[in-house]
Amino acid sequence: MRIGEIIHALEEWAPPELQETYDNSGLIVGTPDWETSGVLIALDCLESVVNEAIEKKIQFIITHHPIVFSGLKRFNGRTYIERVIMKAIKHNIAIYAIHTNLDNVLWGVNAKMMSMLGVSNHKVLRPMADALHKFQVYVPVAARDVMAEAVFKAGGGKVSAYEECSFTTRGKGTFKPTEGTNPVVGAIGLREEVNEVKMEFMVPNFAKSAVEYAARIAHPYEEMAYEWINIANKATDYGAGALGELKEEMAFESFLKHVKSTFDTTIRYTKPVTNNVRTVAVCGGSGSFLLGAAKAAKADVFITADYKYHQFFDADDAITILDVGHFESEQFTIGLIAEFIEKKFPKFAVLTTEVNTNPIQYY
Ligand SMILES: [Zn+2]
Missing domain, CATH: 3.30.70.120 (Alpha-Beta Plaits)
Structure with a gap:
């Protein structure tokens, strides 16, 4: 199949125009007329993921995070980014990223987090203005x-x-x-x-x-x-984060256990502000910019990642921040993209990476 066909379907789902200005979503290596026998989906495009594609004879890698964010001036293999790009080009492997545009649609990254948590009927936490x-x-x-x-x-x-x-x-x-x-x-x-x-x-x-x-x-x-x-x-179906309600209230302690087992992670969190959790706000990846929106929506908890020490104080007894880790918060995005492509192209080989691309280890 031409990779352009897959890209067309992905961009109907998450239009690239919805990506943030700092982002670099889209086709990073290759042209739409390149052919592939399948896709390999990962959260990050590391050299080990390119190796996996070579091994499995897949010519198209789709990742959530773009391997290239800013301009590259040299290609001599000194950084992992250069090595990935060089190897991909050498082996005719296309690389495509579907990043903040997939964060900014109602049925994207955050919807998947919500469904894993058992929250239905979610909406966008901060609807996009000027959209x-x-x-x-x-x-x-x-x-x-x-x-x-x-x-x-x-x-x-x-x-x-x-x-x-x-x-x-x-x-x-x-x-x-x-x-x-x-x-x-x-x-x-x-x-x-x-x-x-x-x-x-x-x-x-x-x-x-x-x-x-x-x-x-x-x-x-x-x-x-x-x-x-x-x-x-405001565009209610485009924007950042998600907000929803648990079907039934959960005691804070049970909710914490539920989040821990859902994301299989170590949670850093601020003090509980309620005994029972009902309203949940989430943002996959670095979501501290949405704390104000989560507070304004009267969410009991805000599940996200990449919180720094001083930022935790911003919870300010109004909400409980739960930092579940960047990779962990977005891990289900791999399955989300795979399910989408499988549904659109039922006879096509859709592989999810066997490489754990999380750079962080826990002791
Ligand atoms: Zn991320």
Whole structure:
């Protein structure tokens, strides 16, 4: 299979435009037309993972963390990053990272953490701001359904778990074709009045150009009348972290045991602020930036990683911070990506790494 086919599916799930500015998600080594007989999924792309791919004759590695974050100037094998890239290129192995874009979708990294914890009905902890625009387009009445279909197909009209959302008002459009135009209705030099509808759709930013392109093709007129409008709405299905409730309250002690066994880890935590845990906030990886959101949502606990000594004080008797370790918090992401690809491409070889890429050991 061409790796481009797999990438296309992954990017429908977690659009690369949703990644944070410091990130480097996407195709890091290879081109979309490279062929592969399977995929190997890991959290980190280390040399041992590339070796595993060579051994197993897999030409495509998908990892959560990008192996390259910033510019490389030399390729002489002095750092592990250079060695990974050199070896991958030498063996025609493509490397793709699906990182903060998979953190920033409702059904990504954090959803998997929640489901492992037994929390259903989670939502995004901090919905993304400036992630939506409104698309307004004016079409003759007869073209309404064709336009709606085109916009929906291109990714417009999605509001949280609702699809095909639109609003239509009727009105009259006027125009006068001038010399050199080729109007579908009306005649050169005469003002035309047509029964039209104004159609409105919410569109995530990453789908803007696809929607505009599809609308132009669907529109019967030579010139499409349309507007993109800035809106203040937050995108509830895109953003950082997750928030949800346990089906039943758990005594703090039992909850701690539950988290420990779920993530198979050593937990560093701040003092309990409640005897019973109900509302849970999570963020896979380094999540301290979401503490304010977790507190504002009145979460009893915030499960994340990479907390430093002084940052633990920020719990401030309002919430209990549980640091379960970076690798441990994201370990289920490997299975999450594997399940997604298996579902999309049932006959394709999907392998998860046998290498433990966690750089941290516990004594
Ligand atoms: Zn991470």
